[in-house]
Amino acid sequence: MSGAEFAVRFLLIPATIIAIIWFLWALPSWLRRSSFRPGQAWTSEPLWVGAPAESGAINRAALESATPGNGTDDRGGASARW
């Protein structure tokens, strides 16, 4: 067995198989991961899934002035930063 044949049979072919397995393993997480990374500036319009049907658009005046609205005391929730 020549040196080139040895390299192909015992190094190149196993390395190729390992690379293919690694690619197939990593592909789903690449597809799931969004293109946006937290910490980047959010430059486009906000996304709101399940927005109030009657509003049709985000009430920017209320958002920017941060008017909490009625019933603030009865509401709950939690806050976190990362």
Add this chain to the structure above:
Amino acid sequence: MAPTIEEAQVLAGEELRTIDVTRIEEAVAREHERCGVDFSVYVGPLAEGRESALALHSQFGANAPLAVLVAVDPGSRATEIVTGAKARRWVDDRACALATLSMVSSLSAGDLIGGICHGLTTLGDQARHPSALHTDLPE
């Protein structure tokens, strides 16, 4: 009435791909099916932090007491959960704190969509309750 996948209103969000938005829509619809709570997800700037999240929640108007808003500000790395007065019966503050913990673990790893979906799943798990016949309908 919580939105279904078809009814869910989606406002812009060019930083996210269509598949990302679809995952959030599916999670919102799935958790509503599981526990009956009206979940909503906002991703964008929250200039005043929690006050901004409360202002968004107020836009639900008459539906606000039954609504649960999950708001994420990726730019300032902050997340807020606001529960309506009636929704707190099933999603209490401890459940919200648990959900924010599960969200932060993914968000800090850079997985924005995964963090939102994990948070919704945690809230849905905590909000599950046995249906009481004839008395479980929203007012």
